[in-house]
Amino acid sequence: MSTNYSLRLSGALPVPITADESVYSLALRKLRGAIVQNPIRIFCALLFFSAATLAQTAKFTVGTASAGPGEKVNGFIEVPAGTDAGTRIPVTVIRGKKPGPVLALVSGAHGTEYTSIIALEHVIQHLEPGEISGTVVVVPLVNLESFHQKVPHVNPVDRKSMNRFYPGKLDGTQTERAAYLITKEVVEKCDYLIDLHGGDLDESLRPYSYWSKTGDAKMDATTKAMVLAFGLDHIIVVTDRPRDPIASRYLESTASTRGKPAITAEAGYSGTVETDDVNALVAGCANVMRYLKILPGEAKPIDSPVWLTKVDTIPSDVDGIFYPLVKRGTYVEAGTKVGYVTDYFGKTISEKSAPVAGVVLYVCGVPSMKKGELMANIGEVGKPE
Numbered sequence: 001m002s003t004n005y006s007l008r009l010s011g012a013l014p015v016p017i018t019a020d021e022s023v024y025s026l027a028l029r030k031l032r033g034a035i036v037q038n039p040i041r042i043f044c045a046l047l048f049f050s051a052a053t054l055a056q057t058a059k060f061t062v063g064t065a066s067a068g069p070g071e072k073v074n075g076f077i078e079v080p081a082g083t084d085a086g087t088r089i090p091v092t093v094i095r096g097k098k099p100g101p102v103l104a105l106v107s108g109a110h111g112t113e114y115t116s117i118i119a120l121e122h123v124i125q126h127l128e129p130g131e132i133s134g135t136v137v138v139v140p141l142v143n144l145e146s147f148h149q150k151v152p153h154v155n156p157v158d159r160k161s162m163n164r165f166y167p168g169k170l171d172g173t174q175t176e177r178a179a180y181l182i183t184k185e186v187v188e189k190c191d192y193l194i195d196l197h198g199g200d201l202d203e204s205l206r207p208y209s210y211w212s213k214t215g216d217a218k219m220d221a222t223t224k225a226m227v228l229a230f231g232l233d234h235i236i237v238v239t240d241r242p243r244d245p246i247a248s249r250y251l252e253s254t255a256s257t258r259g260k261p262a263i264t265a266e267a268g269y270s271g272t273v274e275t276d277d278v279n280a281l282v283a284g285c286a287n288v289m290r291y292l293k294i295l296p297g298e299a300k301p302i303d304s305p306v307w308l309t310k311v312d313t314i315p316s317d318v319d320g321i322f323y324p325l326v327k328r329g330t331y332v333e334a335g336t337k338v339g340y341v342t343d344y345f346g347k348t349i350s351e352k353s354a355p356v357a358g359v360v361l362y363v364c365g366v367p368s369m370k371k372g373e374l375m376a377n378i379g380e381v382g383k384p385e
């Protein structure tokens with residue numbers, strides 16, 4: 001029986017063939033016919049196909065970690081020595097075989113916010129290239145010296161917070177050089193970013209995330225969906241983060257001012273690594289991956305979180321010994337005493353109350369108290385506009 005098949009490339013005329021041709025000669029003949037009929041369109045299609053194939057097979061590189069499709073590769077972002085010592089920030093690139101967005105997960109800017117670091121260690125160990133579409137870049141420990149020396153808040157090398165000097169500069173101190181390289185290697189190469197934090201060694205903090213509104217409706221809709229997918233039940237709405245990409249200060253605003261939707265989430269406190277807190281951060285990252293279609297399955301956003309539209313800080317006005325009167329997560333009325341400070345002989349020299357009703361997001365977790373440092377933070381419940 002003689003059968004005629006035809007190859008229908010758009011705009012090409014059918015090329016009649018006979019059934020006894022081999023598959024290859026069949027394909028070649030079809031292609032030849034199509035090229036003769038419409039060379040420019042075919043050329044463009046081939047070009048597009050080659051570019052797409054190249055993009056899919058080319059290595060994705062962050063620092064010394066270079067991963068092809070289906071690979072999980074570890075490496076370092078090498079921060080060269082400058083006015084002070086160099087450092088190397090660990091990074092893992094997990095690359096799916098299927099195409100998809102690039103999500104960056106970062107923690108340990110404050111190297112003793114252990115829960116966030118352990119959560120990303122878990123992601124590095126358990127997220128496999130075979131299960132994702134796209135790429136996940138994990139930077140679990142930005143501030144190595146803080147971690148090793150057990151120094152909270154700052155990088156002990158230059159005494160700077162590693163989440164306040166973005167986008168950084170190459171001729172600055174270690175923190176600034178690290179910020180510059182994270183901006184180049186991580187922020188500029190990703191499509192979305194999550195920055196993880198938590199209560200530091202001296203901070204008794206309840207879990208919450210930040211939704212930073214930028215005024216860009218599309219960006220804000222995406223970050224709202226991300227923060228709801230992350231799933232922490234208390235969300236602080238921030239409207240005053242920097243909008244200038246060259247003065248972005250925070251990692252999250254470094255991403256958002258460069259057009260990359262980003263959120264920040266915090267869990268863990270006072271040097272502890274509680275299973276529930278670690279799980280909350282890991283599950284949050286995984287659910288954002290579902291929202292971004294990096295992981296299969298349906299993202300289940302949290303239904304009705306508590307939105308916190310203002311955060312009131314309660315600083316101490318004296319040096320001394322701090323005694324808390326509330327716990328993290330406690331809901332207080334305006335006037336509820338949150339803590340007091342004594343001199344070194346036990347005499348109360350200062351007592352502070354909540355200025356408004358709200359939830360204790362954080363209360364100082366140690367007796368050390370210096371004038372100007374925070375006794376507690378109170379989050380005011382509100383509705384996001």
Ligand SMILES: [Zn+2]
Pocket residue numbers: 109110113163196197198
């Ligand atoms: Zn932090």
